[in-house]
Amino acid sequence: MRSDNPIHATAMLVGLTVVFLIVAWWSLGLGRYEVPLSTWWKLIVAPDEAGVAGQILMQVRLPRIAAGILIGAGLSAAGAAYQGIFRNPMVSPDILGASAGAGFGAAAAILYSLSIVWIEALSFTFGLLAVGLTCLAAARLKRVGDPILTLVLVGILIGAVFTALVSLAKYAADPYSKLPAITLWLMGSLSAINPKDLGFAVLPMLIGLVPLHLLRWNLNVLAFGEEEARALGAETARLRWIIIFCATLLTAASVAIAGMVGWVGLVIPHLARMLVGPDYRVLLPASILIGASYLLLTDDLARSIMANEIPLGIITALIGAPFFLYLMMRSNRGWA
Amino acid sequence: MRLEVSALACGYPGHKVTEAISFSVETGEALYLLGPNGSGKTTLFKTVLGLLPRLDGTIAIDGTDTAAWSRARLARALAYVPQAHTPPFPYSVHDVVLTARSAHLGMFGQPSRQDVAIADEAIETLGLSHLAKARYTEISGGERQLVLIARAVAQQSRFLVLDEPTSNLDFGNQVKVLKKIRELMSRGYGLLVTTHLPDHAFLCASRVALLSGGKLIDIGAPDSVLSEARLKQTYGVNLKIGEVEPGLKVCVPLIQ
Numbered sequence: 001m002r003s004d005n006p007i008h009a010t011a012m013l014v015g016l017t018v019v020f021l022i023v024a025w026w027s028l029g030l031g032r033y034e035v036p037l038s039t040w041w042k043l044i045v046a047p048d049e050a051g052v053a054g055q056i057l058m059q060v061r062l063p064r065i066a067a068g069i070l071i072g073a074g075l076s077a078a079g080a081a082y083q084g085i086f087r088n089p090m091v092s093p094d095i096l097g098a099s100a101g102a103g104f105g106a107a108a109a110i111l112y113s114l115s116i117v118w119i120e121a122l123s124f125t126f127g128l129l130a131v132g133l134t135c136l137a138a139a140r141l142k143r144v145g146d147p148i149l150t151l152v153l154v155g156i157l158i159g160a161v162f163t164a165l166v167s168l169a170k171y172a173a174d175p176y177s178k179l180p181a182i183t184l185w186l187m188g189s190l191s192a193i194n195p196k197d198l199g200f201a202v203l204p205m206l207i208g209l210v211p212l213h214l215l216r217w218n219l220n221v222l223a224f225g226e227e228e229a230r231a232l233g234a235e236t237a238r239l240r241w242i243i244i245f246c247a248t249l250l251t252a253a254s255v256a257i258a259g260m261v262g263w264v265g266l267v268i269p270h271l272a273r274m275l276v277g278p279d280y281r282v283l284l285p286a287s288i289l290i291g292a293s294y295l296l297l298t299d300d301l302a303r304s305i306m307a308n309e310i311p312l313g314i315i316t317a318l319i320g321a322p323f324f325l326y327l328m329m330r331s332n333r334g335w336a
Numbered sequence: 337m338r339l340e341v342s343a344l345a346c347g348y349p350g351h352k353v354t355e356a357i358s359f360s361v362e363t364g365e366a367l368y369l370l371g372p373n374g375s376g377k378t379t380l381f382k383t384v385l386g387l388l389p390r391l392d393g394t395i396a397i398d399g400t401d402t403a404a405w406s407r408a409r410l411a412r413a414l415a416y417v418p419q420a421h422t423p424p425f426p427y428s429v430h431d432v433v434l435t436a437r438s439a440h441l442g443m444f445g446q447p448s449r450q451d452v453a454i455a456d457e458a459i460e461t462l463g464l465s466h467l468a469k470a471r472y473t474e475i476s477g478g479e480r481q482l483v484l485i486a487r488a489v490a491q492q493s494r495f496l497v498l499d500e501p502t503s504n505l506d507f508g509n510q511v512k513v514l515k516k517i518r519e520l521m522s523r524g525y526g527l528l529v530t531t532h533l534p535d536h537a538f539l540c541a542s543r544v545a546l547l548s549g550g551k552l553i554d555i556g557a558p559d560s561v562l563s564e565a566r567l568k569q570t571y572g573v574n575l576k577i578g579e580v581e582p583g584l585k586v587c588v589p590l591i592q
Contacts, residue, residue: 087424214444221435224423227387231418232491233411233439278425281446 009282012275016289023293027065027300028057035061059195067193068299069292070205071258072268074250076291077212079265080272080284081247084219085240086152089273092266093251096151096244097158099262101130102255104162107169107182120200120256126162127252131244134158188259188313190299201257208250211242212284219243219280260313261295263320268294270327337363337398337494339384339414339526344393346376346383353379354550356393363494366517366527368537368558371547372571377530380547381497384528386410397495411439415488417498420480420505426471429483433459436490458490459483462516478509485516495526502536514540534562534577534587546570562587 029035039053047054078093086095093099105126109119137158138151166186173179218239221229229236254261272286295312298319302312340360347353354376361367371377382388384395386402395402397413405413415436423432436458437451447455459468462482467475472483481501488496501517502510517540520527531537537544537558544562545555548570554561564577567587574590 084425089424217441217446218438218443220427220431221438223425223427224432224435227382228416228418230387230407231385231411231414231416232435233408235407235443239443273425278427279431 009276009279013282013285013289016275016286016293020289020293023296024065024069027068027296028061030300030304031056031061063195063198064190064193064299065296067190067198067201067257068295070198070201071190071254071261072264072291072293072295073288074205074208074254074291075261075264075295076268076272076287077209077284078247078250080269080280080287081212081219081243082265083269084223084280085243085247087223087225088152089270090266091152092263093247093254094159094262094265096134096155096248097130097162098127098248098251099255099260100159100162100166102127102252103186103260104130104165104169106185106256106259107166110182110185111169111173111178113178116197117200120197123256124204124249124252127255128248130158130162131248135244184311185259186313187311188261188316189302189309189311190258191303191309193257197257201253204249204253208246208253209288212246212250213288215239215243216280216284219284220278223278223280258312261316262313263316263324264291264295267320267324267327270324274327337526339495339528340394340396340399341384342394342396344380344383344395345391346379346388347391348388349391352391352550354547355552357547357552358393359545359552359555361495361526361528363526364521364524365542366521366529366540368541368544369528369530369547370532370534370537370544370562375547376550377547378499381499381528381530385414385416385497408439411491411493413493414495414497415491415493417481417484417488417496417501419499419501419503420477420484422473422480426473428468429464429470429472429475430455430459430468432472432483433487433490436487436492439491439493454492455490458486461489462486476509478505478512481505481509481513482516485513485520489520494524495528496520498527498529500530500532502531502533510536534567537562538585538587559585 033053033056035053035057039057042049043054043057075093082091082093082095083089102123105122105124106119109122114122134151134155138154141150141154170179170182173182218234221232221234222236222239224232226236268291269283269287272283272290276282276286298315299312302310302315338360342358343356344358345352345354345356357380359367369377369381379388383390386407402410433455434447434451437447437455440451441447456468459465462485464479464482464486467479472480475483485501498517501513505513514536517527517529521542529540541558543556544558546553546561546566553570554566562577564575567575575587576590577585577587579585
């Protein structure tokens with residue numbers, strides 16, 4: 001099951017697109033409030049007559065579905081890109097400290113009762129700051145050994161610092177109002193998404209996704225290592241920074257609007273690699289499509305299993321971690 | 337065409353590994369680089385490939401200094417054949433060879449149908465067509481080395497730098513690689529090859545450069561450079577060079 005010829009690859013991508021469209025359409029209809037198909041028609045021809053159903057679609061369901069698509073696509077693309085850059089299939093968007101930094105930014109904003117826009121802005125800032133610190137420290141440790149291992153290790157260290165800062169923010173928070181808010185937010189959820197939040201996230205998501213998609217061929221070359229890639233004619237330093245910047249932006253944007261949604265960036269690229277092979281020309285779009293479908297499905301579960309919504313991050317971890325274990329057990333041909 | 341290295345000093349800032357070294361490689365010949373571990377072979381060829389900054393001296397291709405060339409332009413003139421390795425992902429042999437086309441694409445480029453055809457042709461040249469769809473991570477070490485040579489051919493550069501292409505290979509695979517090196521010479525490629533085995537230099541080299549302690553000790557025809565006395569001195573071991581048939585020399589260590 002992998003694409004060794006272009007026809008197979010195209011068929012796979014078409015199939016994944018169809019699955020994605022079905023999942024998206026189904027997710028739009030899913031929810032406690034029944035929205036008949038005719039509402040769509042009404043929304044198009046006479047938006048004023050669509051009523052409550054129309055409002056739910058436009059104000060609640062559509063933003064939530066769109067956010068799910070963006071976050072699933074963004075985290076999966078970021079994971080696939082990081083794995084290629086670091087030549088390590090065990091790497092995920094949480095490395096380099098991006099998630100932890102973004103999490104701290106949001107926790108701090110909640111602690112000081114700042115508005116949603118500030119929560120998002122601080123998530124971005126601290127996510128990128130964490131990656132900046134990681135890269136800076138790794139650059140100074142250049143001579144210690146394998147530069148990629150150094151970068152990953154420094155990422156874990158910086159991540160630990162920001163995780164400690166999150167704990168500090170929780171400790172300092174008012175246990176009756178702020179602490180539950182921070183804790184809930186860190187669990188990850190799409191329930192609070194509104195059109196404004198979505199608008200704030202679309203641009204950084206596109207700034208991250210479009211260059212990654214355009215540069216995806218280079219990820220194949222970079223997977224052969226720094227020296228070989230350079231000898232093959234790739235401007236590795238420039239490519240590496242662009243790709244790390246884009247992947248980090250995607251991670252920070254996801255954390256900013258939905259909190260900590262773990263495991264997606266690790267599991268989905270693996271699954272995609274099993275289906276279409278390691279060639280990034282197919283792997284990246286496949287990861288994006290599978291990631292978007294997967295996040296929609298897990299969010300469908302989150303909002304329909306129990307009367308109260310379960311935080312999405314709990315579902316992605318409960319499904320993602322055992323699924324990853326399963327992938328590891330059945331891949332006897334190395335990390336694919 | 338001519339790859340000319342003049343008074344090249346290699347190493348790292350504050351740590352010179354080689355003295356000023358000069359040599360040249362013409363298309364259609366193979367220059368073999370021999371020398372003990374730590375003699376500076378690896379540092380030298382990495383500097384020639386532009387993977388390490390030069391400390392002093394020039395590297396010119398057809399009279400033009402390569403210092404200001406972009407990575408892609410250098411890659412179009414000079415290809416690198418590393419020792420066979422295992423990448424982290426199970427790419428197909430065809431995918432591996434196709435990466436050679438990067439030097440001919442822009443930053444946002446993707447291989448075209450023509451690039452695919454060039455890769456296929458290179459795979460055929462090395463006699464690997466039956467493996468084109470196999471996973472690179474699952475073929476033998478000898479086959480992997482041939483795939484990397486095919487990749488260098490698909491890069492369409494006139495000069496190839498091969499880093500110990502026969503190390504870690506069994507005897508039969510070593511011979512396969514040596515045959516391909518001869519074939520590449522007759523096809524008009526200029527080769528710079530490092531090896532630890534004088535026998536391989538006797539079999540394939542047009543000329544030999546002997547490196548020791550960061551200095552170029554001698555350069556010239558294999559017969560004149562690889563003499564018993566000089567090899568004894570360079571490697572510090574006792575050995576004998578014999579002629580098994582006219583024009584075919586072998587080097588045997590004496591261990592008793």
